[in-house]
Amino acid sequence: MASIQRTIIMQTLQEMRTHPTADEVYQQVKKRLPNISLGTVYRNLNQLVREGFAKRLGHAGEQTRFDANTDKHYHLICDTCGRIYDLAFNQISEINALMQNIDEHDVADYDLEFYGTCKVCKQLEKKHENA
Numbered sequence: 001m002a003s004i005q006r007t008i009i010m011q012t013l014q015e016m017r018t019h020p021t022a023d024e025v026y027q028q029v030k031k032r033l034p035n036i037s038l039g040t041v042y043r044n045l046n047q048l049v050r051e052g053f054a055k056r057l058g059h060a061g062e063q064t065r066f067d068a069n070t071d072k073h074y075h076l077i078c079d080t081c082g083r084i085y086d087l088a089f090n091q092i093s094e095i096n097a098l099m100q101n102i103d104e105h106d107v108a109d110y111d112l113e114f115y116g117t118c119k120v121c122k123q124l125e126k127k128h129e130n131a
């Protein structure tokens with residue numbers, strides 16, 4: 001049973017490209033497993049992160065979000081609606097070259113976030129301007 005739950009949680013996270021919170025994953029999983037608890041979903045998500053099948057996106061003061069895309073990629077966070085989008089461009093190789101040893105620290109990884117207005121909000125703003 002535990003592994004069925006886990007499989008469905010993983011599938012759900014992969015289908016959701018919105019970088020959902022544990023609660024948002026739970027709302028979706030519940031449609032297929034009505035008896036599942038938020039705690040179980042949360043535990044499984046954290047386990048998937050530990051095993052490298054998902055990534056955790058954390059922002060101070062915000063709920064943890066989860067990402068099934070574990071390939072190196074960058075995010076655009078919309079200042080207007082707060083949605084997180086994957087940005088379709090390749091790794092910035094200059095950063096990789098700079099990364100190894102900074103101030104005598106061994107830097108192993110990094111996250112880059114871009115902020116702006118997403119395409120959905122841009123469309124909405126345009127409509128407002130034309131109205």
Ligand SMILES: [Zn+2]
Pocket residue numbers: 078079080081082083117118119120121122
């Ligand atoms: Zn937006």
Ligand SMILES: [Zn+2]
Pocket residue numbers: 019067069073074075085086
């Ligand atoms: Zn992502």
